[in-house]
Amino acid sequence: MIPDPPQRFTLDGSDLLEAHLAEVCDQVHLGVSTVVPPAQLQAILLGGGYGRGEGGVLRSPLVAGDQPYNDLEFYVFTRGNALIAERRFRNALHRLGEQLSPKAGLDVEFKVLTFAKLRRSRPSMFDYDLILGHRWIAGHEGLLRGCDHHRDASRIPLHEATRLLMNRCTGLLFSAERLARPKFTEADADFVGRNLAKARLAFGDVYLAAHGQYHWSCLERHRRLTALVAPPVSIDSQPTETGGSPKAPPVLGPHALPLAHLLRLHALGVEFKLHPSRSDLPREALAAEHAGLSQLAHQLWLWLEHRRLGQSFPSASDYARSRLDKCPETSGIRNRLVNFRTFGFRMPMCSKGTHYPRERLLHSLPLLLWEFPGAPSNPDLRSRLSWELMARASDLPGWIAAYNRLWTRFN
Numbered sequence: 001m002i003p004d005p006p007q008r009f010t011l012d013g014s015d016l017l018e019a020h021l022a023e024v025c026d027q028v029h030l031g032v033s034t035v036v037p038p039a040q041l042q043a044i045l046l047g048g049g050y051g052r053g054e055g056g057v058l059r060s061p062l063v064a065g066d067q068p069y070n071d072l073e074f075y076v077f078t079r080g081n082a083l084i085a086e087r088r089f090r091n092a093l094h095r096l097g098e099q100l101s102p103k104a105g106l107d108v109e110f111k112v113l114t115f116a117k118l119r120r121s122r123p124s125m126f127d128y129d130l131i132l133g134h135r136w137i138a139g140h141e142g143l144l145r146g147c148d149h150h151r152d153a154s155r156i157p158l159h160e161a162t163r164l165l166m167n168r169c170t171g172l173l174f175s176a177e178r179l180a181r182p183k184f185t186e187a188d189a190d191f192v193g194r195n196l197a198k199a200r201l202a203f204g205d206v207y208l209a210a211h212g213q214y215h216w217s218c219l220e221r222h223r224r225l226t227a228l229v230a231p232p233v234s235i236d237s238q239p240t241e242t243g244g245s246p247k248a249p250p251v252l253g254p255h256a257l258p259l260a261h262l263l264r265l266h267a268l269g270v271e272f273k274l275h276p277s278r279s280d281l282p283r284e285a286l287a288a289e290h291a292g293l294s295q296l297a298h299q300l301w302l303w304l305e306h307r308r309l310g311q312s313f314p315s316a317s318d319y320a321r322s323r324l325d326k327c328p329e330t331s332g333i334r335n336r337l338v339n340f341r342t343f344g345f346r347m348p349m350c351s352k353g354t355h356y357p358r359e360r361l362l363h364s365l366p367l368l369l370w371e372f373p374g375a376p377s378n379p380d381l382r383s384r385l386s387w388e389l390m391a392r393a394s395d396l397p398g399w400i401a402a403y404n405r406l407w408t409r410f411n
Helices: 015-035 082-104 115-120 125-132 158-179 186-210 218-229 259-274 283-309 316-321 332-346 358-374 379-389 396-410
Strands: 041-046 057-060 063-068 072-078 108-113 135-138
Touching (some): 015 063, 015 072, 015 082, 015 108, 125 158, 158 283, 186 259, 218 259, 259 283, 283 358, 316 358, 379 396
Antiparallel strands (some): 041 072
């Protein structure tokens, strides 16, 4: 069943906040109309939490009234070739976002798309979220005809769950660098706290996606996760209402997960998403929480990749050193072109050249997050990182900077 377009930006934000967000949308409509000619502009959609009606409401004793928190993510649909349109309007829309962000009180971001490309594209978590949860700023629902393959969450491939986990673990990696700085500021505390909250939510979302039960609403995701990981009924307990067998526990594979803990963390993640707060915890408290979440992320990573790739990896190091193609859904011929465009002649014409560059992130991230802290001087580890990131560094911040350069292109 296709949900009705949400009439609110938030679940429980004040009327003033709702009116403010509506005004920003009006300004976006006007601004985009000055950038994209009317003959080429087809639609504008608001995605993200506010587009789904589940945007964050920040309440602070330091500021009167409800405040926005999440980014405003607008998708500008144009006629014609998608690549040409993206190149033509990207910079102007970026400047428009910079102009609107201060008054909006949060970042205003734009992405250029076409409905033709959306209809041709394979199912993904991004397209599912956009099509099932959005708000029309310009255009109408009829423009989404031909996109029904994006409406079925069970068709979201497993590599999308891996991509989500990779990005949230990247947040943990960037947080580790902040926690290690000589001076830990209020901005650092807020950055770390925000990324820890995103990880709490994402771990449960990844588990749901791996079982084909992802949903665009964070509230519905938590309901589904609760049903999925609920303790199995004892064999000695009463039969079910239908007289069938008790519900069997989820199949976990060789890397068992603490599902009750995963569920508790997800509840905290949902609460933060809907009612965020700025962290003022000391470095020590955030570091302790970061360590616990990183350990769980390690378990989840190995469990997911075993499920996705059909091969067990005893450790992050074994995973990173495995020659198994971590992006088998991509084309080897196209990957050679992408590698040449990215690395030039530094990329030798070997078997690695047929692997998509995101594999380098999937290899280097586990090494940096779970192996490097315990062996920062290990020459084999440094050699592996240098090969994966096509760079050299002397310390963790240097390696993270090299990782970030690649991550911004292939996340």
